[in-house]
Amino acid sequence: MEEDGGALTLYNSTVITDPKQNPFSIKVGLAQMLSGGAILKVSSQNQAKIAEEAGACCLVITEPNPRGISRMPDPALIKQIKRVVSIPIMARSRVGHFVEAQILERVEVEYIDESEVLALADEDNFINKHNFRCSFVCGCKNPGEASVMSEIRILNNMDEDEVFAFSKKIAAPYDLVAQTKQMGRLPVVHFATGGIVTPADAALMMQLGCDGIFLGSEVFDNCSDPYNRVRAIVEAVRHYNDPHVLVDNSCGLVQELAELNVSED
DSSP states (O other): OOOEEEEEOOOOOOGGGOSSSSHHHHHHHHHHHTTEEEEEEEESHHHHHHHHHOOSSSEEOOSSSSOOOOOOOHHHHHHHHHHHHHOOEEEEEEEOOOHHHHHHTTOOOEEEEEEEEOOOSSSSSOOOOOOSSSSEEEEETTTTTTTTTTTHHHHHOOOOHHHHHHHHHHTOOOHHHHHHHHSSSSSSEEEEOOSSSSSHHHHHHHHTTEEEEEEOOOGGGSSOOHHHHHHHHHHHHHTTTOOHHHHHTTTTOHHHHHHTSOOOO
């Protein structure tokens, strides 16, 4: 076990400290480096450079015009983007497709997003993360995948017997559920994604307890100055509790955001 900042981290398996691979604590540290930042989805070198200059903490590389079954991005595109930026790179693999993950690790991405946004390669089994040096990002849709926000508040009021029953109900390891209760939050960084297009959207997610946000590539669409749009959202993530900064970064974006509004027709 390891104590860090008053929170007790439980490690109960020798596989996570295999000297042939990155120890679990290193992977956790790499993920925590993204805390308080904005991760941007990009599909070209130009978008990648704009995102880095605007203050993105990490880039998710996606195909420019995906068609048919969604798979991992072209490794050649990953290499091209890595040549022009210095911030960490993330790329998606299909759920359960450990060979796609092997390829992504070989081209030296820092993070792999085992994403249900892509087509599923295995409907029952996720990739065994302990076989990789990379840190992984996974989405969650219900308490069984990750106890989030309101469920954590409920968990905080449970006694020990209730915690054990709750862990069985959501099919999660008891140690992790107990650790979540002790910390009052998930023991990993928690990012929000989907529909975040304004500084106010980003600040809302942060004030609700997220550690950062994913920003879709639509922020580059139909925009005369994507740098200013991205920069405003990045600043809102960094200063989400400062109303003066939020006002400044929300000014002058009406025209830039007009194309992102949902049509009333």
